[in-house]
Amino acid sequence: MVRVRFAPSPTGNLHIGGGRTALFNWLFSQSQKGKFVLRIEDTDKERSRKEYVDEILYSLKWLGFDWDELYYQSARFDRYREHADKLLKSGLAYIEKSPEGKEAVIFKVAPRKIKVNDLIRGEIEFDSSLIKDQVLIKSDGTPTYNFACVIDDAEMNITHIIRGDDHISNTPKQILFYEAMGFPIPDFAHLPLIMGMSGGRLSKRTGATAISDYRKMGYLPDALVNYLLLLSWAPGGDREIIGKEEAVELFDIKNVNKTAATFDLKKLDWMNSQYLKNAPSSELLEELMPLLTEKKYIREGGFDRDYAVQILKLFQARLARLNDFVDWADFFFLDDIKIDPAAQAKFLSRDLSGEFKLFISGLEKLDNFSVENIEKCFRQVVAELNIEAKALIHPLRVALTGKTIGPGLFEVIYYLGLERSRERLAKWIK
RNA sequence: GACCCUGUCGUCUAGCCUGGUCUAGGACAAGAGCUUUUCAAGCUCUCGACACGGGUUCAAAUCCCGUCAGGGUCACCA
Numbered sequence: 001m002v003r004v005r006f007a008p009s010p011t012g013n014l015h016i017g018g019g020r021t022a023l024f025n026w027l028f029s030q031s032q033k034g035k036f037v038l039r040i041e042d043t044d045k046e047r048s049r050k051e052y053v054d055e056i057l058y059s060l061k062w063l064g065f066d067w068d069e070l071y072y073q074s075a076r077f078d079r080y081r082e083h084a085d086k087l088l089k090s091g092l093a094y095i096e097k098s099p100e101g102k103e104a105v106i107f108k109v110a111p112r113k114i115k116v117n118d119l120i121r122g123e124i125e126f127d128s129s130l131i132k133d134q135v136l137i138k139s140d141g142t143p144t145y146n147f148a149c150v151i152d153d154a155e156m157n158i159t160h161i162i163r164g165d166d167h168i169s170n171t172p173k174q175i176l177f178y179e180a181m182g183f184p185i186p187d188f189a190h191l192p193l194i195m196g197m198s199g200g201r202l203s204k205r206t207g208a209t210a211i212s213d214y215r216k217m218g219y220l221p222d223a224l225v226n227y228l229l230l231l232s233w234a235p236g237g238d239r240e241i242i243g244k245e246e247a248v249e250l251f252d253i254k255n256v257n258k259t260a261a262t263f264d265l266k267k268l269d270w271m272n273s274q275y276l277k278n279a280p281s282s283e284l285l286e287e288l289m290p291l292l293t294e295k296k297y298i299r300e301g302g303f304d305r306d307y308a309v310q311i312l313k314l315f316q317a318r319l320a321r322l323n324d325f326v327d328w329a330d331f332f333f334l335d336d337i338k339i340d341p342a343a344q345a346k347f348l349s350r351d352l353s354g355e356f357k358l359f360i361s362g363l364e365k366l367d368n369f370s371v372e373n374i375e376k377c378f379r380q381v382v383a384e385l386n387i388e389a390k391a392l393i394h395p396l397r398v399a400l401t402g403k404t405i406g407p408g409l410f411e412v413i414y415y416l417g418l419e420r421s422r423e424r425l426a427k428w429i430k
Numbered sequence: 431g432a433c434c435c436u437g438u439c440g441u442c443u444a445g446c447c448u449g450g451u452c453u454a455g456g457a458c459a460a461g462a463g464c465u466u467u468u469c470a471a472g473c474u475c476u477c478g479a480c481a482c483g484g485g486u487u488c489a490a491a492u493c494c495c496g497u498c499a500g501g502g503u504c505a506c507c508a
Contacts, residue, residue, distance in 0.1 A: 044507060130432075144506065168434060169435095169503040195501075197441085200500095200501080230443075232443095236443095236444060238455075240443095257442095257443080260501060264441050267441070271458090317471045389467065394467080397468065404469080409468085
Protein backbone atom coordinates (compact mmCIF):
# COMPACT_ATOMS: atom_id res chain seq x y z
CA MET A 1 0.00 0.00 0.00
CA VAL A 2 1.41 3.33 -1.10
CA ARG A 3 1.55 5.93 1.66
CA VAL A 4 2.79 9.47 1.07
CA ARG A 5 2.83 12.50 3.27
CA PHE A 6 2.83 16.25 3.07
CA ALA A 7 4.64 17.76 6.03
CA PRO A 8 4.36 21.54 6.32
CA SER A 9 5.65 23.47 9.27
CA PRO A 10 3.17 26.00 10.63
CA THR A 11 5.53 28.95 10.64
CA GLY A 12 3.66 30.72 7.87
CA ASN A 13 0.81 30.34 5.43
CA LEU A 14 0.70 27.56 2.89
CA HIS A 15 2.68 28.91 -0.02
CA ILE A 16 2.73 28.13 -3.71
CA GLY A 17 5.64 25.73 -3.43
CA GLY A 18 4.00 23.86 -0.57
CA GLY A 19 0.74 23.70 -2.48
CA ARG A 20 2.54 22.19 -5.43
CA THR A 21 4.30 19.61 -3.23
CA ALA A 22 0.94 18.75 -1.70
CA LEU A 23 -0.54 18.43 -5.19
CA PHE A 24 2.02 15.89 -6.37
CA ASN A 25 1.75 13.89 -3.17
CA TRP A 26 -2.00 13.89 -3.42
CA LEU A 27 -1.92 12.99 -7.12
CA PHE A 28 0.50 10.15 -6.53
CA SER A 29 -1.54 8.75 -3.66
CA GLN A 30 -4.74 8.92 -5.69
CA SER A 31 -3.22 7.40 -8.80
CA GLN A 32 -1.74 4.56 -6.71
CA LYS A 33 -4.91 4.10 -4.65
CA GLY A 34 -2.82 4.83 -1.59
CA LYS A 35 -3.08 7.07 1.45
CA PHE A 36 -2.26 10.74 1.80
CA VAL A 37 -0.96 11.61 5.24
CA LEU A 38 -0.72 15.14 6.55
CA ARG A 39 1.86 15.85 9.22
CA ILE A 40 2.26 19.18 10.93
CA GLU A 41 5.93 19.74 11.73
CA ASP A 42 5.58 21.98 14.73
CA THR A 43 8.71 21.14 16.65
CA ASP A 44 9.87 24.74 16.64
CA LYS A 45 7.91 26.07 19.59
CA GLU A 46 8.95 29.65 18.98
CA ARG A 47 7.86 29.98 15.39
CA SER A 48 4.94 27.54 15.13
CA ARG A 49 1.50 29.04 15.45
CA LYS A 50 -1.98 27.58 15.67
CA GLU A 51 -3.36 30.15 13.26
CA TYR A 52 -0.95 28.94 10.62
CA VAL A 53 -2.06 25.35 11.17
CA ASP A 54 -5.65 26.44 10.59
CA GLU A 55 -4.69 28.41 7.53
CA ILE A 56 -2.73 25.51 6.04
CA LEU A 57 -5.56 23.04 6.60
CA TYR A 58 -8.04 25.49 5.10
CA SER A 59 -5.94 26.13 2.01
CA LEU A 60 -5.34 22.43 1.48
CA LYS A 61 -9.08 21.80 1.58
CA TRP A 62 -9.72 24.75 -0.69
CA LEU A 63 -7.34 23.24 -3.26
CA GLY A 64 -9.19 19.98 -2.90
CA PHE A 65 -6.53 17.81 -1.31
CA ASP A 66 -8.21 15.80 1.37
CA TRP A 67 -5.96 13.85 3.71
CA ASP A 68 -6.53 10.43 5.20
CA GLU A 69 -4.59 10.91 8.43
CA LEU A 70 -3.34 13.90 10.38
CA TYR A 71 -0.44 14.01 12.87
CA TYR A 72 1.34 16.64 14.90
CA GLN A 73 5.01 16.27 15.69
CA SER A 74 4.59 18.19 18.92
CA ALA A 75 2.59 15.25 20.24
CA ARG A 76 5.37 12.80 19.53
CA PHE A 77 8.37 14.15 21.41
CA ASP A 78 8.55 10.98 23.52
CA ARG A 79 9.10 8.86 20.42
CA TYR A 80 12.04 10.96 19.29
CA ARG A 81 13.57 10.81 22.76
CA GLU A 82 13.22 7.02 22.89
CA HIS A 83 14.98 6.55 19.60
CA ALA A 84 17.71 8.94 20.62
CA ASP A 85 18.26 6.93 23.80
CA LYS A 86 18.51 3.74 21.77
CA LEU A 87 21.14 5.26 19.51
CA LEU A 88 23.00 6.45 22.59
CA LYS A 89 22.96 2.92 24.03
CA SER A 90 24.15 1.34 20.83
CA GLY A 91 26.99 3.83 20.65
CA LEU A 92 25.89 5.39 17.34
CA ALA A 93 25.26 8.69 19.06
CA TYR A 94 26.92 10.62 21.84
CA ILE A 95 26.10 13.40 24.26
CA GLU A 96 27.58 16.84 23.99
CA LYS A 97 27.43 19.31 26.84
CA SER A 98 27.02 23.01 26.19
CA PRO A 99 28.94 25.53 28.32
CA GLU A 100 25.73 26.07 30.29
CA GLY A 101 25.62 22.37 31.07
CA LYS A 102 22.73 21.48 28.76
CA GLU A 103 22.93 18.18 26.91
CA ALA A 104 22.38 17.55 23.22
CA VAL A 105 22.37 14.17 21.47
CA ILE A 106 24.68 14.00 18.48
CA PHE A 107 24.81 11.35 15.77
CA LYS A 108 28.22 10.11 14.74
CA VAL A 109 28.59 10.19 10.96
CA ALA A 110 30.93 7.54 9.56
CA PRO A 111 32.68 8.16 6.24
CA ARG A 112 31.17 6.19 3.34
CA LYS A 113 29.32 6.52 0.05
CA ILE A 114 25.55 6.89 0.11
CA LYS A 115 23.47 6.21 -2.96
CA VAL A 116 19.94 7.41 -3.50
CA ASN A 117 17.82 6.25 -6.37
CA ASP A 118 15.54 9.21 -6.96
CA LEU A 119 12.32 8.44 -8.85
CA ILE A 120 12.62 11.66 -10.81
CA ARG A 121 16.38 12.18 -11.08
CA GLY A 122 17.84 8.72 -11.06
CA GLU A 123 20.87 7.80 -8.99
CA ILE A 124 22.53 10.45 -6.84
CA GLU A 125 25.71 9.71 -4.89
CA PHE A 126 26.95 11.44 -1.76
CA ASP A 127 30.08 11.20 0.32
CA SER A 128 29.27 11.21 4.01
CA SER A 129 32.78 12.27 4.94
CA LEU A 130 31.59 15.71 3.83
CA ILE A 131 28.77 15.58 6.35
CA LYS A 132 29.54 16.52 9.91
CA ASP A 133 28.05 14.84 12.96
CA GLN A 134 24.35 15.58 13.18
CA VAL A 135 22.38 16.92 16.11
CA LEU A 136 19.49 14.58 16.94
CA ILE A 137 18.07 16.19 20.05
CA LYS A 138 18.80 19.83 20.68
CA SER A 139 19.85 21.03 24.10
CA ASP A 140 16.33 22.31 24.72
CA GLY A 141 15.10 18.73 24.38
CA THR A 142 13.36 19.11 21.01
CA PRO A 143 14.33 16.94 18.04
CA THR A 144 15.96 18.32 14.92
CA TYR A 145 14.07 18.27 11.65
CA ASN A 146 15.92 15.42 9.96
CA PHE A 147 15.67 13.17 13.00
CA ALA A 148 11.97 13.69 13.71
CA CYS A 149 11.22 13.45 10.01
CA VAL A 150 12.86 10.03 9.65
CA ILE A 151 11.23 8.56 12.76
CA ASP A 152 7.83 9.81 11.66
CA ASP A 153 8.13 8.69 8.08
CA ALA A 154 9.22 5.26 9.29
CA GLU A 155 6.61 4.87 12.00
CA MET A 156 3.86 6.22 9.76
CA ASN A 157 4.91 3.68 7.13
CA ILE A 158 5.53 6.26 4.46
CA THR A 159 6.56 4.43 1.28
CA HIS A 160 7.36 7.39 -0.98
CA ILE A 161 8.78 10.71 0.02
CA ILE A 162 7.85 13.36 -2.51
CA ARG A 163 9.24 16.75 -1.61
CA GLY A 164 11.06 19.78 -2.95
CA ASP A 165 14.48 19.81 -4.51
CA ASP A 166 15.83 21.73 -1.56
CA HIS A 167 15.70 18.51 0.45
CA ILE A 168 18.11 16.59 -1.76
CA SER A 169 21.02 17.38 0.51
CA ASN A 170 19.02 16.24 3.55
CA THR A 171 18.51 12.85 1.99
CA PRO A 172 21.92 11.29 2.73
CA LYS A 173 21.69 12.42 6.36
CA GLN A 174 18.26 10.88 6.65
CA ILE A 175 19.38 7.64 5.04
CA LEU A 176 22.09 7.38 7.67
CA PHE A 177 19.37 7.69 10.34
CA TYR A 178 17.12 5.11 8.69
CA GLU A 179 19.94 2.62 8.67
CA ALA A 180 21.08 3.38 12.20
CA MET A 181 17.59 2.79 13.54
CA GLY A 182 17.00 -0.25 11.37
CA PHE A 183 14.13 1.26 9.40
CA PRO A 184 13.41 0.32 5.79
CA ILE A 185 14.36 3.14 3.42
CA PRO A 186 11.47 4.61 1.43
CA ASP A 187 11.61 5.75 -2.18
CA PHE A 188 12.48 9.38 -2.80
CA ALA A 189 11.25 11.77 -5.47
CA HIS A 190 12.53 15.33 -5.50
CA LEU A 191 10.41 17.90 -7.23
CA PRO A 192 12.03 20.87 -8.97
CA LEU A 193 11.60 24.21 -7.26
CA ILE A 194 9.36 26.99 -8.44
CA MET A 195 11.22 30.16 -9.28
CA GLY A 196 10.09 33.77 -9.30
CA MET A 197 10.05 35.78 -12.51
CA SER A 198 13.30 37.50 -11.58
CA GLY A 199 15.13 34.25 -10.88
CA GLY A 200 15.74 32.66 -7.52
CA ARG A 201 13.17 31.02 -5.37
CA LEU A 202 9.65 32.38 -5.49
CA SER A 203 9.47 34.90 -2.70
CA LYS A 204 7.25 37.67 -1.46
CA ARG A 205 9.38 40.16 -3.31
CA THR A 206 8.55 38.53 -6.63
CA GLY A 207 4.81 38.41 -6.03
CA ALA A 208 2.19 36.80 -3.88
CA THR A 209 3.37 33.52 -2.39
CA ALA A 210 0.53 32.29 -0.20
CA ILE A 211 -2.20 30.09 -1.62
CA SER A 212 -4.69 32.22 0.30
CA ASP A 213 -3.45 35.32 -1.53
CA TYR A 214 -4.53 33.74 -4.78
CA ARG A 215 -7.89 32.80 -3.33
CA LYS A 216 -8.41 36.41 -2.25
CA MET A 217 -7.39 37.71 -5.65
CA GLY A 218 -10.12 35.70 -7.32
CA TYR A 219 -8.37 32.63 -8.68
CA LEU A 220 -10.35 29.44 -8.81
CA PRO A 221 -8.79 26.49 -6.97
CA ASP A 222 -9.08 24.19 -9.97
CA ALA A 223 -7.36 26.74 -12.19
CA LEU A 224 -4.54 27.20 -9.71
CA VAL A 225 -4.13 23.43 -9.36
CA ASN A 226 -4.13 23.01 -13.14
CA TYR A 227 -1.51 25.70 -13.49
CA LEU A 228 0.69 24.24 -10.75
CA LEU A 229 0.32 20.82 -12.34
CA LEU A 230 1.72 22.10 -15.63
CA LEU A 231 4.63 23.79 -13.93
CA SER A 232 6.70 20.64 -13.91
CA TRP A 233 4.66 17.98 -15.53
CA ALA A 234 2.99 17.45 -18.90
CA PRO A 235 0.96 14.51 -20.13
CA GLY A 236 2.19 15.02 -23.70
CA GLY A 237 -0.11 15.49 -26.65
CA ASP A 238 -0.42 19.23 -26.13
CA ARG A 239 -2.94 18.86 -23.34
CA GLU A 240 -3.22 21.90 -21.10
CA ILE A 241 -6.64 22.07 -19.49
CA ILE A 242 -6.63 19.07 -17.21
CA GLY A 243 -8.99 18.60 -14.30
CA LYS A 244 -7.95 16.91 -11.09
CA GLU A 245 -9.74 13.65 -11.80
CA GLU A 246 -8.20 13.39 -15.22
CA ALA A 247 -4.80 14.28 -13.83
CA VAL A 248 -5.09 11.35 -11.43
CA GLU A 249 -5.63 9.08 -14.44
CA LEU A 250 -2.77 10.49 -16.47
CA PHE A 251 -0.25 11.07 -13.72
CA ASP A 252 3.03 9.20 -13.63
CA ILE A 253 5.75 10.45 -11.33
CA LYS A 254 8.40 9.39 -13.83
CA ASN A 255 7.17 12.13 -16.16
CA VAL A 256 7.81 14.90 -13.69
CA ASN A 257 10.41 17.32 -15.02
CA LYS A 258 13.78 17.86 -13.46
CA THR A 259 14.05 21.54 -14.27
CA ALA A 260 13.01 24.38 -12.02
CA ALA A 261 10.02 26.25 -13.43
CA THR A 262 9.32 29.96 -13.36
CA PHE A 263 5.99 31.05 -11.99
CA ASP A 264 4.22 33.10 -14.67
CA LEU A 265 1.22 35.08 -13.50
CA LYS A 266 0.10 35.81 -17.07
CA LYS A 267 -0.39 32.16 -17.82
CA LEU A 268 -2.16 31.64 -14.52
CA ASP A 269 -4.51 34.47 -15.52
CA TRP A 270 -5.20 32.75 -18.80
CA MET A 271 -5.78 29.43 -17.08
CA ASN A 272 -8.11 31.09 -14.61
CA SER A 273 -10.08 32.77 -17.38
CA GLN A 274 -10.55 29.41 -19.04
CA TYR A 275 -12.02 27.92 -15.88
CA LEU A 276 -14.03 31.06 -15.20
CA LYS A 277 -15.59 30.93 -18.63
CA ASN A 278 -16.73 27.35 -18.23
CA ALA A 279 -17.73 27.34 -14.58
CA PRO A 280 -21.42 27.16 -13.64
CA SER A 281 -22.51 30.74 -12.98
CA SER A 282 -24.44 29.90 -9.85
CA GLU A 283 -21.36 28.35 -8.27
CA LEU A 284 -19.28 31.40 -9.10
CA LEU A 285 -21.96 33.61 -7.61
CA GLU A 286 -21.69 31.61 -4.42
CA GLU A 287 -17.97 32.40 -4.31
CA LEU A 288 -18.71 36.07 -4.86
CA MET A 289 -21.44 36.44 -2.27
CA PRO A 290 -19.20 37.62 0.58
CA LEU A 291 -17.64 40.30 -1.60
CA LEU A 292 -20.95 41.42 -3.09
CA THR A 293 -22.46 41.72 0.35
CA GLU A 294 -19.47 43.60 1.67
CA LYS A 295 -19.67 46.09 -1.20
CA LYS A 296 -23.40 46.45 -0.54
CA TYR A 297 -24.25 45.31 -4.06
CA ILE A 298 -26.64 42.97 -2.39
CA ARG A 299 -29.02 43.94 0.35
CA GLU A 300 -30.63 41.59 2.82
CA GLY A 301 -33.96 40.44 1.48
CA GLY A 302 -33.89 42.63 -1.59
CA PHE A 303 -31.71 40.28 -3.53
CA ASP A 304 -32.74 38.47 -6.66
CA ARG A 305 -30.47 35.51 -7.08
CA ASP A 306 -31.50 34.69 -10.63
CA TYR A 307 -30.86 38.25 -11.65
CA ALA A 308 -27.35 38.20 -10.21
CA VAL A 309 -26.64 34.95 -12.05
CA GLN A 310 -27.76 36.51 -15.34
CA ILE A 311 -25.52 39.50 -14.77
CA LEU A 312 -22.60 37.26 -13.94
CA LYS A 313 -23.13 35.37 -17.20
CA LEU A 314 -22.77 38.63 -19.07
CA PHE A 315 -19.29 39.08 -17.65
CA GLN A 316 -18.02 35.54 -17.33
CA ALA A 317 -16.10 35.36 -20.61
CA ARG A 318 -14.42 38.68 -19.81
CA LEU A 319 -13.06 37.86 -16.37
CA ALA A 320 -9.44 37.00 -15.69
CA ARG A 321 -10.06 36.94 -11.96
CA LEU A 322 -13.39 36.43 -10.30
CA ASN A 323 -12.99 39.65 -8.35
CA ASP A 324 -12.91 41.67 -11.55
CA PHE A 325 -16.66 41.26 -11.56
CA VAL A 326 -16.98 43.45 -8.50
CA ASP A 327 -15.28 46.35 -10.25
CA TRP A 328 -16.91 45.91 -13.61
CA ALA A 329 -20.51 45.16 -12.74
CA ASP A 330 -21.16 47.77 -10.04
CA PHE A 331 -23.64 49.66 -12.21
CA PHE A 332 -26.03 46.73 -12.26
CA PHE A 333 -26.26 46.69 -8.48
CA LEU A 334 -25.81 50.27 -7.34
CA ASP A 335 -28.06 53.20 -8.15
CA ASP A 336 -25.48 55.85 -7.54
CA ILE A 337 -23.02 55.00 -10.29
CA LYS A 338 -19.65 56.65 -10.73
CA ILE A 339 -18.99 58.10 -14.17
CA ASP A 340 -15.43 57.80 -15.36
CA PRO A 341 -14.36 61.45 -15.90
CA ALA A 342 -12.28 60.71 -18.98
CA ALA A 343 -15.15 58.78 -20.52
CA GLN A 344 -17.55 61.60 -19.75
CA ALA A 345 -15.27 64.17 -21.32
CA LYS A 346 -14.94 62.07 -24.42
CA PHE A 347 -18.51 60.94 -25.00
CA LEU A 348 -20.86 63.13 -23.00
CA SER A 349 -19.43 66.60 -23.37
CA ARG A 350 -21.87 67.63 -26.09
CA ASP A 351 -25.60 67.92 -25.65
CA LEU A 352 -27.31 64.64 -26.50
CA SER A 353 -30.77 65.53 -25.22
CA GLY A 354 -32.45 65.02 -28.55
CA GLU A 355 -30.85 61.67 -29.22
CA PHE A 356 -31.49 60.33 -25.74
CA LYS A 357 -35.11 61.55 -25.73
CA LEU A 358 -35.82 59.90 -29.02
CA PHE A 359 -34.28 56.62 -27.87
CA ILE A 360 -36.16 56.62 -24.57
CA SER A 361 -39.48 57.22 -26.21
CA GLY A 362 -38.67 54.41 -28.59
CA LEU A 363 -37.96 52.08 -25.69
CA GLU A 364 -41.16 53.11 -23.95
CA LYS A 365 -43.21 52.09 -26.95
CA LEU A 366 -41.78 48.56 -27.00
CA ASP A 367 -44.42 45.88 -26.33
CA ASN A 368 -41.80 43.35 -25.55
CA PHE A 369 -38.69 44.66 -23.80
CA SER A 370 -36.28 42.11 -25.22
CA VAL A 371 -32.64 42.38 -26.24
CA GLU A 372 -33.61 41.99 -29.91
CA ASN A 373 -36.31 44.64 -29.74
CA ILE A 374 -34.06 47.04 -27.89
CA GLU A 375 -31.54 46.70 -30.68
CA LYS A 376 -34.21 47.14 -33.36
CA CYS A 377 -35.41 50.25 -31.62
CA PHE A 378 -31.88 51.56 -31.41
CA ARG A 379 -31.22 50.94 -35.10
CA GLN A 380 -34.37 52.84 -36.01
CA VAL A 381 -33.33 55.82 -33.93
CA VAL A 382 -29.90 55.84 -35.52
CA ALA A 383 -31.44 55.63 -38.99
CA GLU A 384 -33.83 58.43 -38.20
CA LEU A 385 -31.02 60.67 -36.93
CA ASN A 386 -28.88 59.60 -39.83
CA ILE A 387 -25.83 58.99 -37.64
CA GLU A 388 -23.40 56.14 -37.18
CA ALA A 389 -24.34 53.56 -34.57
CA LYS A 390 -21.07 54.19 -32.79
CA ALA A 391 -21.89 57.85 -32.33
CA LEU A 392 -24.76 56.96 -30.05
CA ILE A 393 -23.63 53.64 -28.58
CA HIS A 394 -20.62 55.01 -26.76
CA PRO A 395 -22.41 57.94 -25.10
CA LEU A 396 -25.25 55.64 -24.09
CA ARG A 397 -22.86 53.17 -22.55
CA VAL A 398 -21.09 55.83 -20.53
CA ALA A 399 -24.36 57.37 -19.35
CA LEU A 400 -25.77 53.99 -18.35
CA THR A 401 -22.71 52.28 -16.92
CA GLY A 402 -20.20 55.05 -16.23
CA LYS A 403 -17.62 53.11 -18.20
CA THR A 404 -16.35 52.74 -21.74
CA ILE A 405 -16.01 49.02 -21.44
CA GLY A 406 -18.52 46.34 -20.60
CA PRO A 407 -20.95 43.84 -22.08
CA GLY A 408 -23.00 44.53 -25.20
CA LEU A 409 -25.09 47.67 -24.89
CA PHE A 410 -28.44 46.08 -25.65
CA GLU A 411 -27.94 43.45 -23.02
CA VAL A 412 -26.92 46.13 -20.57
CA ILE A 413 -30.17 47.99 -21.25
CA TYR A 414 -32.21 44.82 -21.04
CA TYR A 415 -30.85 43.85 -17.64
CA LEU A 416 -30.90 47.40 -16.34
CA GLY A 417 -34.56 47.55 -17.29
CA LEU A 418 -36.58 50.38 -18.74
CA GLU A 419 -36.98 52.26 -15.49
CA ARG A 420 -33.32 52.48 -14.50
CA SER A 421 -32.21 53.13 -18.08
CA ARG A 422 -34.63 56.02 -18.36
CA GLU A 423 -33.51 57.52 -15.06
CA ARG A 424 -29.83 57.36 -15.93
CA LEU A 425 -30.34 58.89 -19.38
CA ALA A 426 -32.63 61.58 -18.03
CA LYS A 427 -29.72 63.05 -16.11
CA TRP A 428 -28.15 64.02 -19.41
CA ILE A 429 -31.24 65.56 -20.94
CA LYS A 430 -31.38 69.32 -20.61
C1' G B 431 34.19 28.08 -1.43
C1' A B 432 32.65 22.68 -1.11
C1' C B 433 28.93 19.29 -2.41
C1' C B 434 24.47 18.28 -5.16
C1' C B 435 20.79 19.31 -9.02
C1' U B 436 19.53 21.39 -13.78
C1' G B 437 20.26 23.54 -18.90
C1' U B 438 14.79 23.21 -25.90
C1' C B 439 11.39 29.97 -28.06
C1' G B 440 10.88 35.82 -22.99
C1' U B 441 7.79 31.92 -19.89
C1' C B 442 5.51 26.68 -19.32
C1' U B 443 6.55 22.54 -22.16
C1' A B 444 6.52 18.12 -26.37
C1' G B 445 10.59 15.52 -28.41
C1' C B 446 15.69 12.85 -25.30
C1' C B 447 15.40 6.66 -22.39
C1' U B 448 14.71 3.15 -27.64
C1' G B 449 19.85 8.61 -32.50
C1' G B 450 17.25 9.51 -38.77
C1' U B 451 9.91 10.87 -39.52
C1' C B 452 12.78 17.84 -36.05
C1' U B 453 13.88 22.90 -42.25
C1' A B 454 12.19 21.18 -33.50
C1' G B 455 5.48 20.75 -32.26
C1' G B 456 1.89 23.10 -28.72
C1' A B 457 0.45 26.80 -24.92
C1' C B 458 1.08 31.75 -22.40
C1' A B 459 3.02 36.50 -23.48
C1' A B 460 4.16 40.00 -27.53
C1' G B 461 2.95 41.95 -32.56
C1' A B 462 -0.59 42.08 -36.89
C1' G B 463 -5.33 41.10 -38.83
C1' C B 464 -10.54 39.28 -39.02
C1' U B 465 -15.14 40.01 -36.34
C1' U B 466 -17.41 44.15 -34.04
C1' U B 467 -20.86 48.22 -30.28
C1' U B 468 -16.45 49.28 -26.28
C1' C B 469 -13.62 45.68 -23.45
C1' A B 470 -13.02 40.73 -23.55
C1' A B 471 -13.81 36.07 -25.93
C1' G B 472 -13.17 33.55 -30.60
C1' C B 473 -10.55 32.76 -35.30
C1' U B 474 -6.11 33.57 -38.63
C1' C B 475 -1.14 34.92 -39.18
C1' U B 476 3.88 36.70 -37.46
C1' C B 477 8.05 36.86 -34.13
C1' G B 478 10.80 33.37 -31.36
C1' A B 479 14.72 27.96 -28.79
C1' C B 480 18.03 22.70 -28.95
C1' A B 481 23.79 27.18 -23.58
C1' C B 482 28.87 26.62 -25.81
C1' G B 483 32.97 23.47 -27.45
C1' G B 484 34.74 18.80 -28.49
C1' G B 485 33.93 13.75 -29.54
C1' U B 486 31.08 8.87 -31.13
C1' U B 487 28.25 7.97 -35.73
C1' C B 488 26.66 7.62 -42.50
C1' A B 489 23.41 10.63 -39.18
C1' A B 490 22.85 14.01 -32.54
C1' A B 491 18.13 18.28 -29.48
C1' U B 492 18.63 12.97 -28.60
C1' C B 493 24.76 9.09 -26.62
C1' C B 494 29.86 10.53 -24.16
C1' C B 495 33.37 14.32 -22.22
C1' G B 496 34.59 19.25 -21.00
C1' U B 497 33.33 24.39 -20.32
C1' C B 498 29.96 27.96 -19.02
C1' A B 499 25.46 29.46 -16.86
C1' G B 500 21.37 29.08 -13.40
C1' G B 501 19.54 26.94 -8.91
C1' G B 502 19.78 24.31 -4.19
C1' U B 503 22.30 22.84 0.41
C1' C B 504 26.07 23.39 3.75
C1' A B 505 21.96 25.60 11.52
C1' C B 506 21.00 22.84 18.32
C1' C B 507 15.15 26.44 11.18
C1' A B 508 12.01 23.25 8.99
